[in-house]
Amino acid sequence: MPSVLYTASTFSHILNFHLPYLRRFRELGWQVEVACGGPVRDIPFADGAVSLPLEKKMSSPANLQAASQLRAMVIRQQYDLIITHTSLAAFFTRWALRGLKHRPKLINVVHGYLFDDETSGLKRGLLTRAETMTAPQTDLLLTMNAWDTRWAMAHRAAPRVEEIPGMGVDLTRFRTAPDARRTMRDRLGLSEGDVALLYAAEFSGRKSQHTLLEALPGLPENVKLLLPGSGALLDDCRAQAASLGVADRTVFPGQVHDMPRWLAAADIAVSSSRSEGLPFNIMEAMACGLPAVASAVKGHTDLIGPENGLLYPYGDAKAFAAAVERLVSDATLRAELGQAGREKMQHYALDAVLPQVMDRYLSVMEGKTR
Secondary structure (H helix, E strand, O other): OOEEEEEEOOHHHHHHHOHHHHHHHHHOOOEEEEEEEOOOOOOOOOOEEEEEOOOOOOOOHHHHHHHHHHHHHHHHHOOOEEEEEOHHHHHHHHHHOOOOOOOOEEEEEOOOOOOOOOOOHHHHHHHHHHHHHHHHHOOEEEEOOHHHHHHHHHOOOOOOEEEOOOOOEOHHHHOOOOOHHHHHHHHHOOOOOOEEEEOOOOOOOOOOHHHHHHHHHHOOOOEEEEOOOOOOOHHHHHHHHHHOOOHHHEEOOOOOOOHHHHHHHOOEEEEOOOOOOOOHHHHHHHHOOOOEEEEOOOOHHHHOOOOOEEEEOOOOHHHHHHHHHHHHOOHHHHHHHHHHHHHHHHHHEHHHHHHHHHHHHHHHHHOOOO
């Protein structure tokens, strides 16, 4: 029986994005194991799950311990294939394979490089070095946006570099009951005349929620901001909302597990991120027919054009406010952009994407060239 090992920085990443693929491997007769940072979670369709001592700080000695643990697992289990996700896990998984005489085939799925043309020279140099050092352990590298594809090809990050349309959006998740919008808006205290902006993301420097909060005082009083998520900067953002006098127009619910209901309650999807791979939050919003207002950065620009949303310069609160106000004042434009986004998402639907990605996964075992 062939075996595959999935690695990622967190078990939640596997649970959120990869269960359909684990299930497909099982259906094909593969043994499936998962190794991630954090406490072990129950992973459907996995035959085993192992906790790795991965820590977010790349230079932490614990990450070398994780690499040593992975190396021992690979030698003992003799996996046929490793599929690695998230930058931290991808580096230390590949580092663990260095020097092995017989190693498994390895696929690195890049969910968005944490650098771009605007990244400082030192940081970009270090991250570039991390990728090129581990390129010899990479048989196939899959990217999700045009910038990452160009970079990976230019720097020969793997013998094969191919772009995929993300991991696929399960459109069936967003078939909510007809009264879901009204029920959720009542729960949130939103009136019929309120315009709800939704940004579901980790509270971190890269996600830049502070830009949205900075813009809110200049927007009409009926504009409300919904910010589901958790993270290191959550308390800072709460304090910022209070200091700007918009705490009563901002909702900080923490981590939520009923995102289709939040999407049903929203009118406009927004994002202030510094960079993305192919952002699931925007894709899910588009699948629900929401127009998008997002920073003009990689990942966003792959999904959003004038036909389905509005882009603004990263970090420019005034430009963000102007784009939002344009949609707030024009319900017809909101509907037109939302419908175009919904249609575009058919290309990114899980039913369409999963066969494409599985074909690439299995091709490294069959020696295919594309």
